[in-house]
Amino acid sequence: MSNKRKHKVKQYIEIEINETYKDTPTSKHGDSQSNELDQTNNSIQQQEPEQKYKFNVIPLKVVTLTVFLFILGVIFVIFGLIFLIKNPKKIQQYLSLLIVGSLMIIPGLYYSCLLIKFIKADSRSIQEKILNELPID
Structure with a gap:
C-alpha cells in the first residue's frame, strides 16, 4: 500500500505528499524531505526574475x-x-x-x-x- 497521495497546490502544481502515520515515523522522514525539495524547486521555477530598482x-x-x-x-x-x-x-x-x-x-x-x-x-x-x-x- 502506497502512503503517497496527489494534491493540487494553487491549481498549478501537482505534488505528492506523504500520508503520515504514527506507526511509521522513519518512512515519513525520508519522503518528506524529498517532497520539500520538490516544492522548493517548483516554487523557484515559477518565480519571475525581479527587476532591480532604478x-x-x-x-x-x-x-x-x-x-x-x-x-x-x-x-x-x-x-x-x-x-x-x-x-x-x-x-x-x-x-x-x-x-x-x-x-x-x-x-x-x-x-x-x-x-x-x-x-x-x-x-x-x-x-x-x-x-x-x-x-x-
Whole structure:
C-alpha cells in the first residue's frame, strides 16, 4: 500500500505528499524531505526574475542631504585641523569645528555607503532592505 497521495497546490502544481502515520515515523522522514525539495524547486521555477530598482526611487532630497553632510563635515574637520596646527594655543576655539565636523561625517558617510550599496546591489530584495534603512518618508 502506497502512503503517497496527489494534491493540487494553487491549481498549478501537482505534488505528492506523504500520508503520515504514527506507526511509521522513519518512512515519513525520508519522503518528506524529498517532497520539500520538490516544492522548493517548483516554487523557484515559477518565480519571475525581479527587476532591480532604478536609482530614481530614492528622493533627491535624501541624496543631496547625505552628500552635503559628508562634504561639509570633511571641510569642517580639515579647517579645524589646519587652524589647530597654526595656532595650538586656541584649542578650545577649533575643537568645536572638529567635533561638529566629525558629527556631520558619521551619518553622511553611513548613508553614502548605503547609497553606493544600493547602486551595486545584485537583487531587488537586497535593494529593498537598503531602502528600509534609508530615512525616506
